[in-house]
Amino acid sequence: MKKALIIGIDGMPFELLNGLLEKGCMNGLKKILNSGYMLHPMHASLPDISSVSWTSFMTGVNPAEHGIFGFTQLVPKTYELYFPNSKSIKSPVFWQSLREKNIIHRTLILNIPNTYPAFPVDGLLVSGFVAIDFDKAVYPVQYIRPLKDMGYIIDVDLTKAKEDREGFYKDLIESLEIRERISKRLMIEEEWDIAVICITETDRLHHFFFNEKDTPIFDNFYKKIDGFISELYNIFHERYGDDALFLVLSDHGFDKLNVEVNLNVYLQESGILKIDKTREFYDRIDRGTIAFAMDPGRIYINYEDKYPRGSVKKDEVERIKKAIKEALLSLKDSNGTQVIKHIFEKEKLYKGRFIDDAPDFVCISNRGYDLKGNLRKETIFTKDVFQGMHTWDNAVLIAPDNIKINEEINIEFPSRIITDYFERR
Numbered sequence: 001m002k003k004a005l006i007i008g009i010d011g012m013p014f015e016l017l018n019g020l021l022e023k024g025c026m027n028g029l030k031k032i033l034n035s036g037y038m039l040h041p042m043h044a045s046l047p048d049i050s051s052v053s054w055t056s057f058m059t060g061v062n063p064a065e066h067g068i069f070g071f072t073q074l075v076p077k078t079y080e081l082y083f084p085n086s087k088s089i090k091s092p093v094f095w096q097s098l099r100e101k102n103i104i105h106r107t108l109i110l111n112i113p114n115t116y117p118a119f120p121v122d123g124l125l126v127s128g129f130v131a132i133d134f135d136k137a138v139y140p141v142q143y144i145r146p147l148k149d150m151g152y153i154i155d156v157d158l159t160k161a162k163e164d165r166e167g168f169y170k171d172l173i174e175s176l177e178i179r180e181r182i183s184k185r186l187m188i189e190e191e192w193d194i195a196v197i198c199i200t201e202t203d204r205l206h207h208f209f210f211n212e213k214d215t216p217i218f219d220n221f222y223k224k225i226d227g228f229i230s231e232l233y234n235i236f237h238e239r240y241g242d243d244a245l246f247l248v249l250s251d252h253g254f255d256k257l258n259v260e261v262n263l264n265v266y267l268q269e270s271g272i273l274k275i276d277k278t279r280e281f282y283d284r285i286d287r288g289t290i291a292f293a294m295d296p297g298r299i300y301i302n303y304e305d306k307y308p309r310g311s312v313k314k315d316e317v318e319r320i321k322k323a324i325k326e327a328l329l330s331l332k333d334s335n336g337t338q339v340i341k342h343i344f345e346k347e348k349l350y351k352g353r354f355i356d357d358a359p360d361f362v363c364i365s366n367r368g369y370d371l372k373g374n375l376r377k378e379t380i381f382t383k384d385v386f387q388g389m390h391t392w393d394n395a396v397l398i399a400p401d402n403i404k405i406n407e408e409i410n411i412e413f414p415s416r417i418i419t420d421y422f423e424r425r
Helices: 014-021 027-033 048-061 092-101 141-149 165-189 201-212 216-240 263-269 313-329 413-423
Strands: 004-011 037-043 106-108 122-124 194-199 245-249 253-256 259-262 291-294 298-301 340-345 361-365 370-373 388-391 395-400
Touching: 004 201, 004 216, 004 395, 014 027, 014 037, 014 216, 014 253, 014 370, 014 395, 027 037, 027 216, 027 395, 048 413, 092 106, 092 194, 106 165, 122 141, 165 194, 165 201, 165 216, 194 216, 194 413, 201 216, 216 245, 216 388, 245 413, 259 263, 298 313, 313 340, 313 361, 313 388, 361 370, 395 413
Parallel strands: 004 194, 004 245, 106 122, 106 194, 259 370
Antiparallel strands: 037 395, 245 395, 253 388, 291 298, 298 361, 340 361
16 A cells, blocks of 8 residues: 655745754754655745645645635625634545545544544544644544543643743643654554644744744754654654655745734725724624725625625726725835735636635735734734744745656645555556
């Protein structure tokens, strides 16, 4: 039987990984690269957030096919928020498709975001972020007690980062060590054809410590990441040899966060958004609204036949789109620096049966400007505890060097590598 091991490093940017390799912080990974693998830059999904990108990886299709456009979405025909989860995914994940074709038999899926609640697999699936109830994060249920006895944890307490940074960093190290220990044990003890193991502690480190990426805080952390990856690879390679498929990938990149940009405040000041402060959340959107924003950089036109207080008619769409783009591209900070770098229209981004649910525009900011959709903020530019922000254009993929890979790959591409590998006779 063919075997594949895929390691996910949540939020790993291409430039950072290159730098760590050059500094000697990841010598184990460098040895792997020198044995027949290549490091490639890769685009994330748009928007560049974990729930969307990891779902695009799992399904191999874009959001208009799998139906996930953000951590939060609006119930159709309303302004009511809901949180998509694994039940919201409308396309099969690649290991399901391969199992249905009887190409593989058992899978080991650990810690991929947006797999909660855990869904049926032949093998073991343990959900990643956001998993509210541990008992619903494990399939099949007979693994719940053994995992608890082993000390498995899904995520660290993110609220601790605001009050006790040193303690939070120690928690990240402890979580990483637990994840490595249990991942190795399950790889050895379980039967599987595909194993996907995702490391999310990197994303947490980047959000809260990215200003310190050139300090021992990062160097020491990534030496542990290097040991984690090397240990898993060595177990895999010793058991299954050179013909087995090994991949490493990230769901998006990262960069330094200078300021948060509250787009809905700007849209209000531009006359594009009208707010009723007597209501809550997105129900605050009032009559006369042309467009509104959702995290991160998603812009929705307030169509009259799509939303309860919609005001935009179909015959004025082109004029409205032009006005919205001009307004967004005019947004500058106090130094006169332009905030928005690119604005993508949904028809150029997405293709699929759920395109009507897609944002009309997705904005990409210049580095350092984190686009937000908060409807409670009073000023355009604010600062929080976060030091790092997601980026679209500098995720990573490590793949065998005999696989032809062009420069424009995105997060959907690795699942095709996996599928091609198993389907090849």
